[in-house]
Amino acid sequence: MPILVVxxxxxxxxxxxxxxxxxxLGGSATYFSVAASYFTPVRLVGVVGNDFxxxxxxxxxxRGVDLQGLQEVAGKTFHWKGEYGYDLNSAKTLETHLNxxxxxxxxxxxxxxxxxxxxxxNIDPDLQREVLGQIHRPQLTACxxxxxxxxxxxxxxxxxxxxxxxxxxxxxxxxxxxxEGNLVRAAAKIHSFGPKTVVxxxxxxxxxxxxxxxxxxAPAFPLxxxxxxxxxxDSFAGGFxxxxxxxxxxxxxxxxxxxxxxxxxxSFNVEDFSLDxxxxxxxxxxxxxxxxxxxxxxxxxxxxxxxx
Amino acid sequence: MPILVVxxxxxxxxxxxxxxxxxxLGGSATYFSVAASYFTPVRLVGVVGNDFxxxxxxxxxxRGVDLQGLQEVAGKTFHWKGEYGYDLNSAKTLETHLNxxxxxxxxxxxxxxxxxxxxxxNIDPDLQREVLGQIHRPQLTACxxxxxxxxxxxxxxxxxxxxxxxxxxxxxxxxxxxxEGNLVRAAAKIHSFGPKTVVxxxxxxxxxxxxxxxxxxAPAFPLxxxxxxxxxxDSFAGGFxxxxxxxxxxxxxxxxxxxxxxxxxxSFNVEDFSLDxxxxxxxxxxxxxxxxxxxxxxxxxxxxxxxx
Numbered sequence: 271m272p273i274l275v276v277x278x279x280x281x282x283x284x285x286x287x288x289x290x291x292x293x294x295l296g297g298s299a300t301y302f303s304v305a306a307s308y309f310t311p312v313r314l315v316g317v318v319g320n321d322f323x324x325x326x327x328x329x330x331x332x333r334g335v336d337l338q339g340l341q342e343v344a345g346k347t348f349h350w351k352g353e354y355g356y357d358l359n360s361a362k363t364l365e366t367h368l369n370x371x372x373x374x375x376x377x378x379x380x381x382x383x384x385x386x387x388x389x390x391x392n393i394d395p396d397l398q399r400e401v402l403g404q405i406h407r408p409q410l411t412a413c414x415x416x417x418x419x420x421x422x423x424x425x426x427x428x429x430x431x432x433x434x435x436x437x438x439x440x441x442x443x444x445x446x447x448x449x450e451g452n453l454v455r456a457a458a459k460i461h462s463f464g465p466k467t468v469v470x471x472x473x474x475x476x477x478x479x480x481x482x483x484x485x486x487x488a489p490a491f492p493l494x495x496x497x498x499x500x501x502x503x504d505s506f507a508g509g510f511x512x513x514x515x516x517x518x519x520x521x522x523x524x525x526x527x528x529x530x531x532x533x534x535x536x537s538f539n540v541e542d543f544s545l546d547x548x549x550x551x552x553x554x555x556x557x558x559x560x561x562x563x564x565x566x567x568x569x570x571x572x573x574x575x576x577x578x
Numbered sequence: 579m580p581i582l583v584v585x586x587x588x589x590x591x592x593x594x595x596x597x598x599x600x601x602x603l604g605g606s607a608t609y610f611s612v613a614a615s616y617f618t619p620v621r622l623v624g625v626v627g628n629d630f631x632x633x634x635x636x637x638x639x640x641r642g643v644d645l646q647g648l649q650e651v652a653g654k655t656f657h658w659k660g661e662y663g664y665d666l667n668s669a670k671t672l673e674t675h676l677n678x679x680x681x682x683x684x685x686x687x688x689x690x691x692x693x694x695x696x697x698x699x700n701i702d703p704d705l706q707r708e709v710l711g712q713i714h715r716p717q718l719t720a721c722x723x724x725x726x727x728x729x730x731x732x733x734x735x736x737x738x739x740x741x742x743x744x745x746x747x748x749x750x751x752x753x754x755x756x757x758e759g760n761l762v763r764a765a766a767k768i769h770s771f772g773p774k775t776v777v778x779x780x781x782x783x784x785x786x787x788x789x790x791x792x793x794x795x796a797p798a799f800p801l802x803x804x805x806x807x808x809x810x811x812d813s814f815a816g817g818f819x820x821x822x823x824x825x826x827x828x829x830x831x832x833x834x835x836x837x838x839x840x841x842x843x844x845s846f847n848v849e850d851f852s853l854d855x856x857x858x859x860x861x862x863x864x865x866x867x868x869x870x871x872x873x874x875x876x877x878x879x880x881x882x883x884x885x886x
Contacts, residue, residue: 309882322791331767356759454802475783478800487797487874492786493763513882526877560881567875569834573868574617574821
């Protein structure tokens with residue numbers, strides 16, 4: 271089952287304690303697409319400038335990503351520049367140039383209007399709804415957002431959320447969106463905004479999935495040498511929604527399996543800069559790390575207690 | 579199998595955003611003992627002043643804790659005063675009065691010198707070794723420590739660690755002790771100091787257990803209303819070592835089950851001030867929350883991938 275994703279395709283300049291890269295391929299839709307492509311076909315809606323290189327386009331095509339919805343317009347591709355400290359947990363943004371993204375109006379190719387799985391990456395909530403409005407009764411809609419929209423476009427964001435099944439969000443943003451310091455209460459509040467499933471991403475601490483009457487906790491994979499966390503959240507989303515589109519299993523069990531697939535793809539992504547690790551994965555590596563996650567978390571379900 | 583624990587018995591004055599308490603029962607050995615008492619008999623080695631109240635002594639006796647090794651001397655009981663902000667993740671110490679603890683020399687009752695399970699709570703590493711030296715070939719020795727000893731008594735601490743099977747330590751302290759920013763490498767370094775098992779406590783993010791060729795990740799239980807984290811680490815240790823002494827299963831599976839027991843006891847402890855929640859638990863509640871942990875973390879072990 272193909273997934274339609276709308277989001278940014280970007281050039282990133284990134285510095286971490288382990289190196290730096292100038293104007294390498296990035297963007298939320300890019301990371302999402304490449305991660306999801308290991309599970310299901312992907313349709314990418316976005317915009318690039320005429321500086322977008324044939325090699326970078328080829329990186330996406332090599333993963334079978336359908337680029338019919340990727341507009342190329344005169345001007346420069348979206349550019350982000352940022353750096354990370356030793357804990358790699360939060361980025362410091364140094365520069366953001368929207369460039370061609372500033373005038374972006376998403377247009378879906380006709381056949382894509384019946385996409386059943388939709389991911390609205392972290393863009394203006396007005397644009398998220400503009401995409402959603404063009405799609406005929408999707409089976410599953412998931413979205414991401416960030417502090418910038420929570421602060422600056424709260425009403426529009428709440429309108430988007432009322433149409434969405436799953437929100438993926440980081441812990442600080444979940445607190446900010448809900449006005450609740452405690453994550454259990456934050457998730458309950460966000461449920462009341464619309465999304466029945468709230469996935470809280472906590473970086474190196476893993477992810478929590480909150481639904482009406484269940485919580486699922488997945489750790490992050492303990493890596494000896496993470497290099498660059500850029501795109502980890504979007505890679506997570508790609509593995510998560512990709513798995514759901516592949517299995518079409520939206521039960522609690524299916525969602526949990528998808529969370530682990532998301533964690534697997536995020537863990538690979540941080541092992542190198544840009545898409546360098548994600549684009550050259552093998553099926554065997556993905557299955558192997560999924561099994562490593564199982565080994566990491568497995569324990570006897572039989573409680574122990576003192577004999578009375 | 580009884581556990582011998584040496585550590586502090588204290589009066590704590592605590593303020594959290596959810597209330598405050600003046601001079602309530604606390605101390606590492608106290609939290610450890612009450613938590614462990616739900617799994618196995620406990621022998622407490624420590625010291626209190628002649629201000630220690632009969633009711634507080636009774637709290638320990640009610641849980642069957644053997645107080646033959648609890649010295650009572652002229653003077654005041656150890657006193658700690660601290661407060662927590664909204665995230666409850668780190669305490670700010672306002673006052674520490676060692677009082678009678680300053681002159682503490684642990685003396686083990688004769689019969690206790692053949693204790694097979696030993697927990698050295700967070701005290702001066704010289705004292706930790708003084709206790710260990712009095713015990714004849716224990717089967718399992720676990721210990722805790724803190725930044726104060728890592729900075730101020732590093733050589734003595736390393737000497738203690740060379741005699742210990744399991745170190746329980748928080749994440750910041752693991753980094754400080756090892757000089758490694760990454761936890762995987764930090765744990766490997768600490769293994770080289772002696773402890774074959776390193777348990778890294780991460781507060782609301784759960785715990786990681788590192789052994790030579792395995793890692794286990796346990797989440798913390800997502801609570802809607804944590805009240806006071808004081809003693810959470812010692813309650814964790816009590817559930818952990820208590821479970822091991824109960825099952826005598828020191829295999830990987832046994833250690834993982836014990837980590838979950840530790841997480842269960844820590845999760846109860848933070849639900850109220852002092853020992854107020856821990857002392858009135860039922861076997862049913864403990865077994866119930868253990869099952870809740872299983873439900874929180876369970877997922878299909880079968881990987882998903884895209885058909886080729």
